[in-house]
Amino acid sequence: MAAPAELVRLLDERGWTAEPPTAHPMSGVSESRWVLPEHLVAAARALKEAGYFYESLTCVDRLDPQGAFELVLTFARWDAPARIGVRVWTPKDTPVPSLAGVFGIAEWNEREAWELFGVEFSGHPKLRWLLLPDGTEFRPLLKSFTAPPPSIYDDSLTAPASPDDRTDPDTHG
Amino acid sequence: MTAQTPTLTAEPLDTYTLNMGPQHPSTHGVLRLVLTLRGEKLVHVDPVIGYGHRGHEKMAENRTYAQFLPNTSRQDYLSGVIYNNAWCEAVEKLAGIPVPERALVARVILAEFNRLASHLMWIGAYLLDLGGWTPQLYTWDDREAILFLLESVTGSRLTYCTGRFGGLSRDLDADFPARARVVLKKLKDRWQEYEDLVEGNVIFVQRTRGVGIFTKEQCQSYGVTGSSLRAAGVAYDVRKVEPYGAYPRFQFDIPTRPESDAFARYWVRVQEMKQSVRIIEQALEQLPDGPILTERGLGSKKRLKLPVGTQYYAVEAARGAYGILLVSEGGTEPYRAKFRVPSYANLAVMQDVMPGYMVADLVGILGSIDVIIPEIDR
Numbered sequence: 001m002a003a004p005a006e007l008v009r010l011l012d013e014r015g016w017t018a019e020p021p022t023a024h025p026m027s028g029v030s031e032s033r034w035v036l037p038e039h040l041v042a043a044a045r046a047l048k049e050a051g052y053f054y055e056s057l058t059c060v061d062r063l064d065p066q067g068a069f070e071l072v073l074t075f076a077r078w079d080a081p082a083r084i085g086v087r088v089w090t091p092k093d094t095p096v097p098s099l100a101g102v103f104g105i106a107e108w109n110e111r112e113a114w115e116l117f118g119v120e121f122s123g124h125p126k127l128r129w130l131l132l133p134d135g136t137e138f139r140p141l142l143k144s145f146t147a148p149p150p151s152i153y154d155d156s157l158t159a160p161a162s163p164d165d166r167t168d169p170d171t172h173g
Numbered sequence: 174m175t176a177q178t179p180t181l182t183a184e185p186l187d188t189y190t191l192n193m194g195p196q197h198p199s200t201h202g203v204l205r206l207v208l209t210l211r212g213e214k215l216v217h218v219d220p221v222i223g224y225g226h227r228g229h230e231k232m233a234e235n236r237t238y239a240q241f242l243p244n245t246s247r248q249d250y251l252s253g254v255i256y257n258n259a260w261c262e263a264v265e266k267l268a269g270i271p272v273p274e275r276a277l278v279a280r281v282i283l284a285e286f287n288r289l290a291s292h293l294m295w296i297g298a299y300l301l302d303l304g305g306w307t308p309q310l311y312t313w314d315d316r317e318a319i320l321f322l323l324e325s326v327t328g329s330r331l332t333y334c335t336g337r338f339g340g341l342s343r344d345l346d347a348d349f350p351a352r353a354r355v356v357l358k359k360l361k362d363r364w365q366e367y368e369d370l371v372e373g374n375v376i377f378v379q380r381t382r383g384v385g386i387f388t389k390e391q392c393q394s395y396g397v398t399g400s401s402l403r404a405a406g407v408a409y410d411v412r413k414v415e416p417y418g419a420y421p422r423f424q425f426d427i428p429t430r431p432e433s434d435a436f437a438r439y440w441v442r443v444q445e446m447k448q449s450v451r452i453i454e455q456a457l458e459q460l461p462d463g464p465i466l467t468e469r470g471l472g473s474k475k476r477l478k479l480p481v482g483t484q485y486y487a488v489e490a491a492r493g494a495y496g497i498l499l500v501s502e503g504g505t506e507p508y509r510a511k512f513r514v515p516s517y518a519n520l521a522v523m524q525d526v527m528p529g530y531m532v533a534d535l536v537g538i539l540g541s542i543d544v545i546i547p548e549i550d551r
Contacts, residue, residue, distance in 0.1 A: 028266065028485035053396045056485075058498045058511035072498060074485055074513075078402075078409035083485065104394040108521050116230075131223035131550060140231055 004030035004082045007050055011035065016043050021089050024062070029074065032085030037096050040088060044102045047075045047084065054103035055083070059113040061143045067092050069119055073099075095120035116141040188216055193535070195224050201298065202546030204520075206539075210532060218527040218535075220520055225550035233510035238264050238338065238477050241507070246332045248512060249548035251294055252490040253333040254280075254287035254323070261336035262417065263486035263497040268338065268479050274461045276340035277419040282353070282456045283323065283341075285449040287333070289360065290319040291491035292442045292449075295543045299439070300371065302540040303380055308370055315363060318356045325352070338477060339467030350457045357450050367443065381435035385538030387526055388433070395522040399493025399515050400445060401542050403429045404437035411489035423455045435541035442543070476505045492516050492543055514548040 008031040011017050016039035026032040035043050044054075052075040060070040071088040090096050098121040099106035111130040113119045118139040121127060129136060139145060194205035203224035209217035229248060233241050245260040246253030258280045265272060293316040297309030320330045326345055327335040335341050371377055387397060387405050402409055408427045412420045428444030430437040479501040487496040493515030500509040519542045527538060 024481060024483060026483040026485075028487075048393070051393075053393045055396055055494070056496055056498060056511060056513035058500075058509065060483075060500050060509045062500070062502070062508065072483060072511075074496070074498070076487075076494075078407050078414070081415040083415075083487075085483075085485065103396070104391070104525060105396050105518050105521050108517065129223070131226040133223070140228065 003080075004084055007031075007047070008033050008084065010046065011043055014042075015039075018089070022063075026072070026085050026087070029083045029085035030081070032087060034087045034089060037088055037090050037094070040086075041097045041099060041102060043086065044073075044075075044099045047086075048102055050077075051079070052077050052082075052084065054099070054105050054109075057106070057109035057113060059117045059119055059141070061117060061141065063089065064143060069117060071096065071113070071119070090119070092118075095122035097122055098124035100124050115139070118142070187211055191532075195221075201540070201544055204544070204546045206523075206535075208532065208535070213532050215527050215530050215532060215535065218524055220523060222520070222546065222549050225547045227547075227551065229512065229551045230510055233507050235506065237505050238479065238507065241510075242336060243332065243334045245336075246329075246334060247547070248514065248551060249490060249492065249495075249516070249545045250331055251291040251545060252287060252492065252495070253329070253331060254283045254327075254335075255488060255490045256495065257333055257336040258284055258418070259486065259488040259490075259495055259497055261338055262488070263484055263499050264338050264477075264479065266486055267482055267484040267499060267501060268477065270339045271467050273340055273464045273467055274419075275344075275463045276465050276467075278456050278460050279341055279345050279465065280336070281419045281423070282345070282453055282460070283326065283333075283335070285453045285456070286319050286323055286353075286356075288491045289446055289449050290316045290323070292446050293319070295442065295491075296367070296371075296439070299540045299543075300377070302536050303377060305371075305374070305377065308367075311363065311366065311370070315360055318359055322349075322352060322356055325349070337466055340465050342466070344465040345460070350460065353453065353457055357453060360446070360450055364443070364447065371439070378436065380534075380537050381439060381541065383432075383434050384530065384534050385435045385438075385526060385541055386433045387522060391522055391525050395525070396518040397493070397522050398518065399490075399543075400438055400441045401519050402493065403427060403445075404441045405433035406431040409494075411487050411494050415487060417486075417488060419456070420452075422459065423452045425452050435537050438541045438543075478503065478505055479507075487513075490515055492545060492548075493519060512548075512551055514551065516542075516544045516546070516549045520544050520549060 016035055017033045018036050020034050055074040055076045058072040062070050068089055068091050073086040074083055076083045098110055110121045110124050114127045115129050115132050188209050188211045191208045191210055193208055195203040205221040207219040229244050245256040248256055293312040297312035300308040324330050327333045335343050392402050392405055406429055408429050410427045413427055425448045428441050430441055481503045482501055484499045487494055496513030498511040499507055502508040
């Protein structure tokens with residue numbers, strides 16, 4: 001069916017894709033496009049109809065100076081060496097439309113991106129912790145994250161508000 | 174301290190909740206399933222994961238490409254060679270490091286032996302889940318022969334780390350092909366025994382036939398890969414669809430079966446082992462002479478710098494499609510590494526598949542997808 005080149009041309013024609021905001025190249029995919037967040041669900045539907053499955057979702061905290069996240073999604077198919085990279089530029093404070101209604105696995109992938117980076121997804125059934133313990137307040141995969149000092153006494157998972165609040169392992173208890 | 178009355182949720186009165194795991198022996202690691210049951214029927218299944226989360230993706234950002242090598246085989250501890258090779262190949266692709274012919278073929282040999290060991294382990298463990306104790310004695314005996322062989326090359330029995338950027342750190346010795354052929358002979362003599370012991374067993378057949386059926390729509394929606402997908406009639410194998418390394422040189426088939434039940438998944442894995450033996454035999458035949466590590470010294474550089482870029486690299490692991498998304502900003506450490514692990518999707522689909530079955534079928538279904546929890550938790 002739809003070859004990757006035809007399919008991305010279709011996305012372009014419908015005005016769902018954007019000009020690359022950065023020159024960072026992507027390889028290992030047949031085609032890649034920057035998709036506008038508001039058209040992400042429609043683009044995912046088009047990919048699903050064309051026979052693609054949702055392969056992965058990666059959030060990259062590369063655009064911090066611009067106050068944005070980069071999301072990289074890959075879609076592949078069973079019968080041909082076709083992989084489409086969908087990249088999304090999203091401001092950190094704006095929720096991204098959830099793909100959980102299109103692909104079942106998106107529910108888990110989005111929970112992961114939410115707990116590790118703090119990416120908000122609108123329309124997700126329920127954003128709750130997947131890999132981290134429930135109630136974890138910090139976002140460990142952000143580049144700005146610094147780990148609390150290790151302590152054998154304090155195993156609470158609450159990130160200290162300021163460096164002064166940190167438990168000193170030598171004096172604690 | 175004031176005692177708090179627990180808030181009652183709006184759960185219907187005819188259902189109840191049962192926690193299975195995280196220390197249940199049949200969950201193969203620390204997996205917890207929150208089951209909602211009506212009588213003995215499963216109404217809702219919520220897998221709770223993350224008990225083994227070690228932060229491999231964060232670790233990757235804090236060490237050089239070479240320093241991350243040992244982490245790879247600790248994700249899926251039964252596909253150590255395959256994951257280790259995949260990391261090397263992803264870095265080689267992005268950096269443009271050439272790999273000698275001998276290393277390419279040697280990687281295939283080691284990876285296929287690893288796949289055999291993984292499948293043998295699964296057959297033993299799965300039949301143990303279903304109450305058959307004897308088969309594991311056979312499969313573990315065969316697996317032991319493979320581990321002994323791999324140990325003689327890599328020095329490890331489980332967490333292999335022989336991959337280097339541009340080849341392998343240790344060469345296959347002169348008598349390796351002869352020793353490998355002895356192991357292959359032993360395995361080939363066993364297939365009939367497995368069939369007699371397992372496939373003719375009424376209890377096994379009745380517990381696995383027609384149980385845990387995945388539809389193709391569910392497979393597409395969740396991205397199910399590996400033997401579970403092939404047992405649903407889809408001939409998807411990364412080694413064929415996107416051939417990598419030395420795989421295009423070898424003849425092999427992709428076994429599929431249309432039923433998509435637990436028995437089909439068992440059958441597909443047994444057939445895959447036969448295909449792995451076929452690949453190894455050809456690879457031993459074609460094993461070229463020459464260096465095992467690229468001579469340019471690029472791969473063994475301690476502080477290898479990769480060009481700026483995002484690279485996706487996929488391989489076929491024992492459980493399905495394993496993908497690495499590597500983001501480089503030009504430094505000596507990965508800027509971001511994401512691991513697309515096959516068990517993640519294969520477990521997530523359980524939420525859709527399990528409701529409607531009896532609680533007694535749950536172990537049979539869960540075991541049949543060959544789930545490895547540490548790779549899901551990463």
